[in-house]
Amino acid sequence: MKQRAYNFNAGPSALPLAVLEKAQKEFVDFQGTGMSVMELSHRSAAYEEVHNQAISRLKSLLSIPDQYEVLFLQGGASLQFSMIPMNFLSAGQQAGYIMTGSWSEKAIKEAELFGKPYHIASSKKNQYRTIPALSELTFNEQDAYVHLTSNNTIYGTQWKEFPETGNIPLIADMSSDILSRPIDVSRFALIYAGAQKNLGPSGVTVVIIRKDLLEKENSDAPTMLKYSTHAKTNSLFHTPPTFGIYMLGEVLRWVEEQGGIDVITQKNEEKAKIIYDTIDQSHGFYYGHAEKDSRSLMNITFRLNDEDLEKKFLTEAKEAGFVGLNGHRSVGGCRASTYNAVPFEACKALSEFMGEFQQKNS
Template identity: 90%
Template sequence: MKQRAYNFNAGPSALPLAVLEKAQKEFVDFQGTGMSVMELSHRSAAYEEVHNQAIARLRSLLSIPDQYEVLFLQGGASLQFSMIPMNFLSSGQKAGYITTGSWSEKAFKEAELFGEPYHIASSKENHYRDIPALSELTFNEQDAYIHLTSNNTIYGTQWKEFPQTENVPLIADMSSDILSRPIDVSQFGLIYAGAQKNLGPAGVTVVIIHKDLLEKANAEVPTMLKYSTHAKTNSLFHTPPTFGIYMLGEVLRWVEEQGGLDVISQKNEKKANIIYDTIDHSNGFYYGHAEKDSRSLMNITFRLGSEELEKKFLAEAKEAGFVGLNGHRSVGGCRASAYNAVPREACEALSEFMVEFQRKNS
């Protein structure tokens, strides 16, 4: 087999090789059914076991309390930007948004269609280089909810701890760092995440929602866009993305085999630090976008001295087998996304390439 690429794509991103190989073996005949998972009825016992095991594994890994529902939806995080205010924000109601990047800004704009969102804090004036200090945040007890994005793929910043919002539900878009570290789910009213970073292939959206919040949802919402519709039917109201859920379940099994989130978190910190240390010891040849105390362990963003030099760096990196190092099209620069499935060896290889490139171009 051809050597696999050093995959630093921001999403869809690297999947564990062991999971891909298992899926390959089961692709045509899943557990003796004579069919692929993609061919199974979503009402069949064989698929329901896949479905329920994936939910159980996610509950176990994230220590999700019983008072939360786990849903498998579609439409990505972008649909959640609309579903959340559609279900929980009414005309004249306010919701607080902490905007730390492009995705949280997009969520804010969707909320404007349904109620009165406002900015609790924003790092826009600092070009989204940092996460607001918890001490700077104040909350209105009358707000319908508070919304934040836990990790910013474009700018490379990440919340290290989350605000205590008391009786106001805290809602978090965790698309790009869910399952990368332990979290206290009980701090949140709702967590949502597109699968294509750490959970599995694109096409599945995970929602973890407190049952109390479900009961407060607006009644006049289209059936398919009600969280309650999916909670009542175990996410089987209509045909779910069955193969994506199967893959998600296998990724969760792989995380268990690695030792769980404590071990995964330690590995992620070590991987990211390999690249950050290279940046920090380059005497300014490379420089990071994010402030050091806000740096993401998932998305490492950096620049070089000129756009010409960046183009040369990216071209030579591509020739050397590195994929996905281009920064987001809206900001340029470089970005290495070191999600769970990116092996330490890929980060070490990138560090070595960066050091050698600096040597040749200084």
């Protein structure tokens, strides 16, 4: 087999090789059914076991309390930007959004179609280099909910601690760092995440929603866009993305086999450290976008002082087998996404390449 690329794509991103190899073996004949998972009826016992095991594994890995539903939806985080206010924000009602990047900007724009969202705090003035300090946050008890983005793929920032919102439901987009570190699910009323970073392939959106929030759902939302529709039917109201859910379940199995969230967290910290150390020890040859206390363990954003040299770096990195190091098209620069399935060896190789490039071009 050809050597695998050093895959630093921001999403869809690297999947564990062991999971891909297992899926390859089962692709044509899943567990003696004579059918691929993609051919199974979503009403069949064989698929139902795949579906329920994925839910059970996620509940176990994230220690999700009993008062929460786990839903498998479609449409990505982008549909959640509108589905959340459609269900929980009434005309004239306020909701607070904490602005930390492009995805929170997109989320609040959708909420403006349904009610009166407002900025609780924003780090836009400093080009989203930081996460707002908890001391800066003031909440309005009348708010329908508070929304934040836990990790910002474009700017490379991540929440280290989450705000305490009291009786106001806290909602989080965790698309790019779910399953990468322990979280206290009970702090949130709703967590949503596109699968294509740490959970599996694109096409599945995980929603973890507290049952009492379902009771506050707007009755006039379309059937397919109501969370209760999917909660009542175990996410089987219509045909779900069955192969994507199968893959998600296998990624969760892989996380279990690695030793669970605590081991994954340790590995993520080690991977990020070797690259951040290379940046910090380069004497300004490389410099990070995010301030150190807001740095993401998932998306390491950095630049070179000279734009032509930056282009040369990206070109030579690609030739050396590194994929996905270009920064987001809206900001440019460089970005290494070190999600769960990116091996330490890839991060070490990138660190070494960066060091060699600096030596040759200083």
